[in-house]
Amino acid sequence: MNPTGPRRPATRAGFEIAVICALPIEADAVDALFDHHWDDDGPPYDKAAGDPNAYSAGAVGRHNVVLAHMPGMGKASAAAVAAHCRASFLNIKLALIVGVCGVVPFRPGSSGASETVLGDVIVSDSVVQYDLGRRLPKQFEPKDTLLDALGRPNTEIRALLAKLKGLRGRKMLQGKMADYMDVLQDEPELAAMYPGATQDRLFEATYRHIADGMSCEECGCDGKLVPRTRLEQGDGQPAVHFGLIASGDTVMKSGEDRDNIARQAGVIGFEMEGAGVWDVFPCVVIKGACDYADSHKNKAWQRYAAATAAACMKAFLGYCVPSVPGSLPLPEQPTGPWFLVPYTENMTFIGRESILNQLQQQLLGPAPKIALFGLGGVGKTQIALAYIYWLRRTRPEVSVFWVHASNAERFRQAYASIAQECQVPGYDDPKADVLLLVKAWLERNDCGQWLMVIDNADDMQLFFGQHMGPVNASSSSHKEGLGRYLPECRHGTILVTTRNKQAGSRLTKGKRPIEVEKMDEGETDRLLRAHLNGISVDFSESSAFSVRLEHLPLALVQAAAFIQENTIDVGQYLELLENSDQDLVDLLSEEFEIDGRDSETPRAVAETWILSFEQIQRQNAFTGELLSLMSPFDRQAIPLEFLSRYSEQRGQEQTGGIQLTKALGVLKAFSFVVEEKDHGLDMHRLVQLVTRKWLVKNGRMRHFSGQALLVVSHCYPFGRYENWAKCSAYLAHAYALLGGEGTGSRDEKAGRATLLHSIAGFFMSRGQWKDAERFQAEAVELREEVLGADHPGTLISIGNLALIYQNQGRWEEAEKLEVQVMETFKTKLGANHPDTLASMGNLASTYRNQGRWKEAEKLEVQVMETHKTKFGPDHPDTLISIGNLALTYKDQGQWGEAEKLEVQGRWKEAEKLEVQVMETRKTKLGPDHPDTLISIGNLAFTYKNHGRWEEAEKLEVQVMETRKTKFGPDHPHTLASISHLASTYRNQGRWEEAEKLEVQGRWEEAEKLEVQVIETFKTKLGANHPHTLTSMGNLASTYRNQGRWKEAEKLEVQVIETFKTKLGPDHPNTLITIGNLALTYKDQGQWEEAEKLEVQVMETRKTKLGPDHPDTLITMGNLAWTYKSQGRWEEAVKLEVQVMETFKTKLGANHPCTLTSMGNLASTYRKQGRWEEAEKLEVQVIETFKTKLGANHPHALTSMGNLASTYRNQGRWNEAEKLEVQVMETRKTKLGPDHPDTLISIGNLALTYKSQGRWEEAEKLEVQVMETRKTKFGPIIPTR
Structure with missing residues (x-):
């Protein structure tokens, strides 16, 4: 151990010098110059919590030094290493970044003495971040204050550098550096020998390397070499240069860019770590020259350059003075604050x-x-x-x-x-x-x-x-x-x-x-700009960016890092976000560097959440299952019913919902879901996407998609009216699951079929037939596959599909399916089973719509009798079947049979029953239920047959408004109720109200409304649907009333041809339209064309319905009217007598149809001058109507007016006047003074006055009629 060296520090607080190396060869050279390795002597120093760095601790000269090994090159990596080093070693006062770099061979304007060759060492007196600036289209604009970009070293370091720049200081530094190079070159494994001057080749800046990945020798670079004075003199000793060093994120490999930046900023070399460390520690960059920062990289110099830099580092430290001399003991216990x-x-x-x-x-x-x-x-x-x-x-x-x-x-x-x-x-x-x-x-x-x-x-x-x-017992908690x-x-x-x-x-x-909630828009805009480092972005892009990433800070910072790393702009990143949800999740999974985030905590947003998912999963599997279950749903308004159902399936209901409540509490506590009052649960959008990714990664996505589908298929109700709110609320979740992929198991397919069937039922009840067909057809296909063609569930779906076809007017397709269902139910369940009877009733309805009444009747009789036997005569199903059979009897003209079942004519009994049904349905189902509305409509129809218009109107307004609110203005039921109310207004002569609903009188408005109805039906039901064709017929009638005969004719011909194609030439709807075309021909005076069509209709109805059918008799009456219009009285009388007698035989002398035919015959007698015969019939009609319907009924008043005309024609003025005054006054009271029927009766009275020579009285009445008609109808009234 060096006797003058420092003692081993007791703690990490004893280290003041940090050396940071990016490459292993750099660290090896530094490590080889340690005088002592403290890691080999005494307990380890460890590091601060969360510090991922690797360190080597030792002594270099008088200093305790910690060597930090970087995991990779670059500014971001260096910044992270420095920050963590600072957390572990609190007393570092100087950091040395030691290693290799690219150098500028000549300083601009310098002499040969200032040239730099490979192996020389450059030492920073400052560092500039040369890639800091703004990315503009096709160019990069560096920051204006380039020299001041990272500031200057502190005063102590600047003073030391000034000393070493001097002649003596530089000479001493280079001398010590040579001594330490000898030490390093004695280590063969370091390979630190001088490569030789022949390997030091400097090409002209404009000459580029020929091929990447190959050395100049391998690819044959033969450009002109720049002469080097020092090399020619054979000076092989490395020199030390002081100056400004450029630091950036990319390797400089361009001689031209090197020289441009050198000229602008005065830099002497390029490296990649200094800018990252500069703001964390006071630092000096010491780098050995291994290339000339051009495209001609040469790895032969790297180890030698790393050695010269390490030698310079140790020589440099010899001139640094430690804060605490090595001979003084370090304090045993530091004092705070910490x-x-x-x-x-x-x-x-x-x-x-x-x-x-x-x-x-x-x-x-x-x-x-x-x-x-x-x-x-x-x-x-x-x-x-x-x-x-x-x-x-x-x-x-x-x-x-x-x-x-x-x-x-x-x-x-x-x-x-x-x-x-x-x-x-x-x-x-x-x-x-x-x-x-x-x-x-x-x-x-x-x-x-x-x-x-x-x-x-x-x-x-x-x-x-x-x-x-x-x-459990094995828990390691x-x-x-x-x-x-x-x-x-x-x-x-x-x-x-x-x-x-x-x-x-x-x-x-x-x-x-x-x-801590998501940031607001202003905060996210500022955060984004702060992390984009000068990349331009407008506020609209910033706002869209933030919204797409849910204003989540980590996601925004992560996105900004991606933008910078991949050199794209915000608009391009937004395009990536919009590509797909998968792309969004992939972007959120990108790792990136960020200050102030724990190295062991995932930096990517997606991985952050997945960590929480896995923690929840480990601690409570049921909570994890709920999160997984919710991910395939639509993320908004997830019903608690879905989760309760899943809880029951898992057996959690045994705890009374406690486990479910606790599990949801955890998910809400982690902010993965938010519970809205009366709304269910909302799932964070990005959390949902990441949860799906987590499930896919673990191979569980299909499983939970399947489980979610089973839950919703169980909870989604069939589309009856009382379930509409729930059906609408659950629909988005159903769509989400039907669009996903499960495991494909048999149970899942069965659940999918059930869900499709229920959704189709919802659309059926809403009159959305196309949507209903799409879902029901798929349900049928799946149920046939999973359950079999004969399974009751399959047959119910097929039956519903047939009902959809019925409502689309596709009778043949409906019939085919209904026959299949009926026959299978008979075989599987028996002829008397309720499902069999229901299918028979549906088939009968299809037959009735096709005009096949005998076949319909046969089925309906069987259904009715079976219902009576099984359920009794008062059961609702029995009553429905009776009503259906009555309709079929009426369609065939079997009024007697129909009357026995409760039909037309017996208004009081009908009214009593209808009120009873209506009140019962209001109580049981509610006033807005579709069935209740049907009952109200039926009662209104009965009131109209009584001539009780105000009562009918009140009920029909109620029905119409309720249907508009509940079903929407375009629903078929709403359109029908509008039409019914319009009819009532017309019957009251209330043209202004009727006008708004589609009426006659002001024909332009009526036409506009009818066109609207046609277009609605075309959109909702299709161009060839019977409802669409009927509405086209109504428009044709409006054209006829306007005298626009050709337009009416064109529409009616189109409707006839379509009905012929869709329903056949003999179908009742086809015949009705042919009759309407005959009316149009008559209005134009085309008697022969009209007669030809009416004879055709009459003969067809005789064949199809029989000569006694009411529709046949009505056609005969129309033909008689055509004969009368041509003056062919005898032919008219012959037909009208036949009609009258047949009605008497079939319906009785007092039936309204019989009485109407008697009135028509009386009119013909009157025109022939056969007054007594006419009078006799008219008196009989009046008296019967009075008895049956009352003296004020419209039919009674019309017949009184006809008798008055007969009296007038006989010159019996007083009798005529008496009747006409009575009719007029009654109509004024009942219908109002402006009603068309009132105006007709006033006009008739004026005729009687004129016949008596009472001109002034007649004129007064006629002027009143004229002015009223001008006001009500306009100056031009269509006439035939």
């Missing part, structure tokens, strides 16, 4: 003023404990760092101790470091409990005031010795936990950082932790 913090101050810390203010206020009191909690990466540790450096400036007398608490070993290591650095009495006793020693020492009054930071205290089990879930080693005294304070709110609360004795 600042044992492994991180340097974060100079780019941004914002968080509110939290810092809370800490500054709350930690001033006696013995406070405060916890910061929040999501990993939200900045808790950085806030703690900002606070303690503020505390160091404002309260330097307060000691600060930093304790890593991510696991027990690191906690113990931190306490051991405190014990050693503070030389706590008894710390060197191997039998002592260091944890208790430190706790007791900190609680002593003579220790002074202190603050302890407990960082990353996430593990409750670690501190309190208990699992979050059940503990701490019996009591580390919490008992936290000191309690009035002169000490504790600041906890944790991701676990529960842990924070317990560590601070129940005090409410401070939540």
Whole structure:
């Protein structure tokens, strides 16, 4: 050992010189010049908690020196090594960065005496960061104040450098350096011999190396060499040069760039570590020249250059004076205050003023404990760092101790470091409990005031010795936990950082932790700019950037590092973020260097959270399962029902939900989920993506996707009205799971089919037939695969698909499926099973829609009789089947049979039953339920048949408004209710109200509404759907009423042809449209075309429906009207007599249809002048209507008006006038003075006055009618 050398330090506090080397060959040369290696003599010095560096400790001359071995080259790595070194070795006053570099061969404007050759050593009097500046398009603009970029060394170092720059000093330094080179060259393994002048080749700056990866000899570089005076003189001794050294993140390999920067800044060499260390320690860079910073790199000089630098380092230290002479003993026990913090101050810390203010206020009191909690990466540790450096400036007398608490070993290591650095009495006793020693020492009054930071205290089990879930016998948990080693005294304070709110609360004795939330927009903008080092970014890009990364500080810093490392701009990074969720997760998984973050804590955001996931998983598997289960859902509004269901499947319900509550408490404590009132759980978006990555990495993603699908398939209700709210709320989660991939097991496929079936039911009830078809078709396919074609579940899905086809007007496809379902149910369940009967009813409905009434009737009779036998005559299913059969009877004109089942004509009985049904449904289902609305609509229809328009209107308005609110304005049921209400308004002559709903009178508005209805049906149901075609027919009627015959004709021809194609030429809908076209022809006076169509319709109906069917008889009546219009009275009478007699036979003499046909025949008699026959019929009609419907019913009033016309034609003016006045006054009262029917009756009375020569009275009435019609209809009234 050197007798003049220093003694072995007792602690790390005895080291004042640090040497930092980037390459092993550099460290080898330095290590070889140690006079003594302290690592070989005495206990190890260890290092501070969280310090990842590797050190060699020894003596060089009069100095105790610690050699730090860098894990890699570069500024960032050097900065990290220096920062950790500072935390472990608190008294370092000088750092030497020793190694190899590239040099500038000539200083600009210098003579040959200032030339630098390979093997020379350059020593920094300052360092410039030459790649600091702004990246502009196609160029780099360095910082203006280049020379002052990193400041100057301190006064002591500058004075020493000034001494060594002198002639004598330089000569002495180079002499000692030569002596130490001899020592190094005596070590063969160092290979430190001089390579020779022939190996020192300097090409002109513009000549570039031919091929990367090959030496100049290998690739044949033959450019012109620059002559070297020193080499020509044979001077092989390395010289020392002092000057400005350029430091950057990249290797300089360009002679032209080298010379440009040398001219601008006056630098003498280029290296990569100095800028990283400069702000941490006072430092000097000592580097040996191994190349000329051009493209012609030559590794032959590296070991020699490393040796010359190490020799210069030792010679340089010979002129440095130690603070504590080696002959004086070091103090046995240092006195405080202590600042044992492994991180340097974060100079780019941004914002968080509110939290810092809370800490500054709350930690001033006696013995406070405060916890910061929040999501990993939200900045808790950085806030703690900002606070303690503020505390160091404002309260330097307060000691600060930093304790890593991510696991027990690191906690113990931190306490051991405190014990050693503070030389706590008894710390060197191997039998002592260091944890208790430190706790007791900190609680002593003579220790002074202190603050302890407990960082990353996430593990409750670690501190309190208990699992979050059940503990089995083999658990290795701490019996009591580390919490008992936290000191309690009035002169000490504790600041906890944790991701676990529960842990924070317990560590601070129940005090409410401070939540660290994501940054606001202003803070994230400032943070981003601070870390982009001059890269330009506008606020909109910064805002989009922050939003995409959820305003999370660690994610933003990580992204900024990626941008700089890969030389891209913010816009390009945003494009990467938008590519896919997988790209986003990959970016969040990129490791990067950051100041003030523990080396053993993952730096990447994704890895930070995965660490928490795994901790939760280890401590409570059920909590981890819940987090995994939630990741495939949509991240917002995850229902608690889903988690409860999974808990039941796992058997956790035996604890009454306690385990579920606890598990959710942990997830909320870690800020992975947030519970919203009446809303369910929201999962942080980035947490969800990283959770998925974690599951994929562990091969568990498919499993939990499958489990989540099973949960939702169980919880998702079928789409009945009462389930709509839940169906809507769960739909986003269903979509998310249906778009994912599970394990493909049979159970999963069955669950998927159930979910598809339920969603389809929701869309069916909403009238969204295309969506319903898509989901139901897939459900059928899956159920056929998993359950089999004959399984009841499969058949139910097939039946629903058939119903969807029905509602789309696809009768043949519906029929095919319904026959299949019915026959299978008969075979599997029997003919009388409810499912079989339901399928028979569905098939009958399809037959009815196709006009196949006999087939429908046969099925419906069977269904009705079976229901009566099995359930009784009053059962709801029995009543429905009776109603369906009644509809079929009516369609066939079998009014007698229909009447026996409760149908048209018996309005009072119908009304009584309908009120009963409506009230029952209101009570049982609620006033807004679809079934209740149907009952209200049925009652309104009964009121209309009574002529009770106001009561009908009130109910129809209620139905329409409720359907608009519940179903939306475009739903088929809403459109139907609008049409019904419009009909009621028209019947009351309330044109203004009807006009808004689609009416006649103001034809332009009606046309506009009808076009809207057509387009809605086309969008919702398709262009060829029966509802669409019917609405086109309505528009054609509007055109006809406007006298726009050709447009009406064009539409009606189109509708006819489509109906013929879709339904066939004989379908009832086709025949109705042909009849409408005949009306259009008649309005144009095209009698022959009209007659031809009406004869066609009549004959077809006779064949298809029979000669006695009501529809056949109505067609005969229309044809009779055509004959009358042509003056073909006898042919008209013949048809009308036949119609009347048939109605009498089929329906009875008092049926409304019979009475209407009698009125039509009377009209023909009147036109023929057969007054007595006309009068006889009209009197009979009036009296019957009065008896059946009442004297004020519209039908009774119309027939009274007809009788008045007959009286007028016979010259019986007084009788005519009496009837007409009665009709007019009644209509004024019932319908209003402006109703069309009222105006007709006024006009008829005016005719009677004129017939009597009462001109003034007649004129007064006619003027009234004219003015009213002008006001109501406009000046031009369509006429036929």
